[in-house]
Amino acid sequence: MRSISLLLNRASEHEPSLNKIFAPVQSELDQVENQLLNRSGASSRFLKQMAKRAISRQGKLIRPGLFLLITSHYGYQGKDKIKAAAVIEAIHSASLIHDDIIDGSALRRGEATAFKVFGPEFSLLFGDYIFIKSIVSALDFKNKELIKILAKASGEMIEGEIEELTQSFNLRISEKTYFKIIGKKTASLFRAICELAAELAGVPEDIRPELTAYGFNLGLVFQIVDDLLDLKSESQETGKMRFSDWREGRITLPVIRALKAWPAEQKKKAACWLKKSQDKKPQSVIGFYDFLSGLENSGAIDSSLRTAGELADRAKNCLMKLEKSPYQKSLVELTDFVLKRKK
């Protein structure tokens, strides 16, 4: 039996650096970060303080980075470029703020969440606020397709979240349902980013389906890897609480696959164990590791990683129609980063 750490570490041996990947658009990415920090448009001192706190806890800016790479590849330099990238990140932030309330997460990106610092009431309104401000901002775009793409993706994200919550603690969830959920809650925004970039940069019609398929597959990889990282990494690495999916009753791909492989007795044990989570009863740390080694032994972790790898290949294949450029090269590398990242 290989240890899961070994397995995942092997996959991330050659983790590409995000700084290097985003180097061709770094100055623009800095502008995006600036715009997020300085233009929250908050009307009260308290709101300004909340906005600053939430926004200064920037993540990896993968979504605006992706957007900038595509628009730059197609030579788009219009004035809406930075603003659109900032709106994308703001919509993502709003959804994280609400997610953290739903999951009761105290930790994100290694720091206390808005939920933890300001409580559920303020965080709920703050998520609403960030989202509405993003919509107001996006309404100014000259191209009216942009706001439609963003609003549609936002709706899909929420639908995905609702479907996920409906499936909580359901050990009979199918792989098909899992993919439907992550397609909506995560991959729809990645796809929308590619659509936005294509629309803004006037990408030729025949390339557009390739670009959106790239985004969608990249989003699927992102989520599968996120689910695997929840099993593998300590919170000091991911900045999140470990095993939170299992604690919250989110049945992810490796668990779905392990359940198919496990003998009846082990399935029953998992069900009892999940019931404890659902009833908010304390769980032993040994139990988590026992569960984890059960997943490893079934081959489900390995197989989930392989699936993520196949989807990453599919994403990279979609990029073959793009001409070679530093941006196209970065898009390929971004796919590898998303697949091999450790956090």
Added chain:
Amino acid sequence: MRSISLLLNRASEHEPSLNKIFAPVQSELDQVENQLLNRSGASSRFLKQMAKRAISRQGKLIRPGLFLLITSHYGYQGKDKIKAAAVIEAIHSASLIHDDIIDGSALRRGEATAFKVFGPEFSLLFGDYIFIKSIVSALDFKNKELIKILAKASGEMIEGEIEELTQSFNLRISEKTYFKIIGKKTASLFRAICELAAELAGVPEDIRPELTAYGFNLGLVFQIVDDLLDLKSESQETGKMRFSDWREGRITLPVIRALKAWPAEQKKKAACWLKKSQDKKPQSVIGFYDFLSGLENSGAIDSSLRTAGELADRAKNCLMKLEKSPYQKSLVELTDFVLKRKK
């Protein structure tokens, strides 16, 4: 000392009937209700079930009714009329769903809230869902000003809610701050409805400020009366839990005014009592009535009612510039209804 029931009942002796007020637009209001019920666009069975439950608990439809009266007065019969009215009600519903989570309200319109039935997690996402679907719907309007007006008002509503939450349990809140809060959280949507109607119906520029001032003042009256009803009415009348403002630490106009009139000892008593609410300690029913009679004796209830009456007069004055019509008459009567309603 007059009893508060007597005082408020007197004011509502001649409560106009909402059915009569909305009679000139009743068939359109029925279409709005139908559209809300049948076009939620929910993708999953569970979402459809949630949407149906939330929407079938229709309120008084004051907001779409107001919109239809104005557009009809100006003879607008375009295809976006019913849809815009439905979007207005949907945005209002979304904000109520989130409000109920924040207040922990189990009861609204006499029935269990989404929060009570589906829990905080689902209600949070459901509020997001209804809001996003409204935005997506509003993006189809040919006139692009409509969505801008709606999004701006939605932002103000959230800002108002956040400011209100910031001021919770603050007995030093000024009247100016109270009016700023209710202006944003409630009156901004009423104003936006008038703006939307004016925009859609092509109302002459010189009338528009009158119409929006009408809406804003009507919204202020609506909220002041809402705050008074929370003191006066039993839950079987309002469909909400009585004294919920005081329980949740929302310091409303009569309380602000009573605090100015009360001697130091009574102020101290109120502060101790509010502290109990904040610490979620049980409160005696006698305590609530004691607090209420303190408000009555200070004259603050009477004075708040007078203020609402003055604002209603101001609203009605704004309607004087409109030509006489059954719709204009209904708009005047709607103001009286909002002032004198019992629930």
